[in-house]
Amino acid sequence: MSNNKDFIYGRGAQLNVHNRFDAHDHEFRDDFLNHCATEGDVVQNSKTVLIDTFPKTIVNKVNSPDVGMGFSLNPYQGCEHGCIYCYARNSHEYWGYSAGLDFEQKILVKRNAVELLEKKISSKKWEASPIVLSGNTDCYQPIEKKLKITRQLLQTFLKYKHPVGIITKNALVQRDIDILKDLAADNLIQVNLSVTSLEEETRRILEPRTASIKKRLETIEKLSVAGIPVSVMMAPIIPSINSHEIMPLVKEISERGALGVGYTIVRLNGAIGGIFTDWIRKAMPDRADKVLHQIESVHGGSLNDSRFGTRMKGEGEFASQVAQQFKIAKAKYLKGRERPVLNCDLHEQYKDGQMKLF
Template sequence: MISKATKGQGAIQNIQNHFERNQLVSTFYEDEIEESTVKTEFLEVFPKSILNVIKRKDMPIEYSINPYQGCEHGCAYCYARPTHEYWGYSAGVEFERKIMVKKTAPVLLEKLFQKKNYQPHSFMLSGNTDCYQPIERKLEITRKILKICLKYKHPVSIISKNALVLRDLDILKQLAEMNLVNVAISIPTINEDLRKKLEPRTSAITNKLSAIEILSQNQIPVIAMVAPIIPGLNSDEILQILKKVSALGAVDFGYTLVRLNDTVEPVFIHWLEAHFPDRKEKILNQIRSIHSGNLNERWAKKRYVGNGNYAEMIHQTFKIGRQKYFKDQPKREKLSTDLFVGSNADQLSLF
């Protein structure tokens, strides 16, 4: 059966959780469903701690906080999809439709900051799933976390695909004045038709670009995350994207090459069958060409870098983009940890 796209959804179907022996399968005639009839469920969970230690050597961050598990944005390529299996769910549709929320996250973070032996170190919001996905508009967990960071003068980095970050401009401006924040906006494409397929419930390209401009105008350091680069889909947009985000005020950029880790592979393949059936094999073969013949790369140092001629061509294109559009940008300043007030926050707020 040919995979059929569902409006507002990245995954075409649920993928079997490889931790489970049995699989529940729903069948339907393709023409019966025009858009998703699966309602998103929000399930509150109660973690004992909120700060995650990042042990992977290929990541530029050491700590992260994820207010949500699962993501409504629906990106078929998302490397975080397999983490949903640890909760007993599928990396497919359930990753997008069963969202676990951590409403106690701000309280847990404040308790951590109040510990006498706590040493401040910048952390990433989110690092796994987006801290500004649509439900954040209602729950405001991320906003409450930022308020805690402001109260204790603690550094925080943000990465998001959603222009909802502008809602918290008032807090971000105060943090930026003390060199306590930077924001990465994910821009894998500036082709709106591709964006609608590639990341169906993220902000429109015009809104993402506007977010970069407004944040920059308010002296909040913005990094454009041009990721992932998918050969045959968005690999021809690199220089266009870098030129655009540089003109809007981005101070730096980052990028990764796509890898189809674990159960991301079948999700992405079904997505290709639905949206680009004529280009499916070519795209998959090009992905294999940057990962030594595989769709995934497990070696940490090569995981997001790849190897081979095609990968090198992508790296060289980004080098050209840096020389053309980011040459005169000063080296990105490390966020400050010197202002942290710890358990003295309440007393200092009286003055």
């Protein structure tokens, strides 16, 4: 990694890009920057800010055919983990913020999330279908340790015997093993842990505020031992950054008890193309052009492909090589393992929060 003195350590994005919905743009002029340097002032405050929100709904229907979930729930908007490649960055623009540093620093907290979930799944019109926590941003990002909104949501799912999935890259999920075990007893839970690399230095610069690789591997093992179904997402695969790790990573997670593995190939949609390009030229200047060109080769000459069916896995020689490696890795290390189908049959009996006797 570069020793660039202007690099903002502990953050993924290195700048705030223009919000496409804003009529006006702003920039830091040289005279302002020089003044800050002379006076010792900070140009941008890097502290995380929590913003309370009270939405009207909390469960979102997912219409994308290649995401693999029907409904999602996100107790937080924005994510302090700061993963540089995160597709969710663009969603922050809808709230009036930048997809860059704002996404990591301005976290919207849905204070009424539990109340809205209970109202939704206790409705007579609702038919049980798995709801995935973190379809957009991580439900176990750092502030969850204090606020415990995700824990309360899991308690609500348990109360109503409703199936739920979790996607996270934070070891904080271990805190809730007690609830997850109770959900697992009725086949109401699946956990998907994101593990992008086995190399801690790669993790540190790609995903600066996430759990360490050691803690994530430990989490897979602890969930598995507790009887909680856990799979792994190696997402995204980034050429020349983590693309060489497929076989060793699948081997490692299989030894920890993972039931399956999935992957996506990086696509830099919307504002993320500019954010990632700026980041890699500062973080990895020696290989920036190579990585960017390889990403383009997977998406028909562009950093992004929005077509359903191809956007997640890419096309071309590199994409084919990745697909083949995963096929071999799964056959070698995960043969015979299957993720259980979540149970949607119990919920109707618990619509009022307790077992119906008649």
